[in-house]
Amino acid sequence: MVARLAGLPWCCFPVPQGGLSLWLELLDADSRRLADLAATRNLALTPGFHFSPDGALDRNLRLPFTLPPEALDTAVDRLTEAHAALQDAH
Structure with a gap:
């Protein structure tokens, strides 16, 4: 997964040293909109703002x-x- 994601020009991320998740930073998109479109393709993702006490991480x-x-x-x-x-929607 890391190798595949590393080739995408619209995101970046630190390679996790452990744990269960990778945090992807979107360079050109809002995570809520992308998660909504992913859901239409049977891919459930959680936008980063759900994990932030102040609603930040909207690009993660x-x-x-x-x-x-x-x-x-x-x-x-x-x-x-x-x-x-x-x-394409832009």
Whole structure:
């Protein structure tokens, strides 16, 4: 998942040293809108503001990476499709 996400020009992230999730920073999109579009592609994501006491992190997505590699590949594909649809809407 890290290798696939690293190739995307519209996001960045620190590589987690442990834990269950990766925090993706969106460089050109709001996480709520992207999560909504991802949901239409059967990909459930939680926008970062849900994890912030003051509602910040609106450009972040929390991506769990506990699924098998094949499922994570599918998730990245769906996330990429959702981002493309978001860009088409602009």
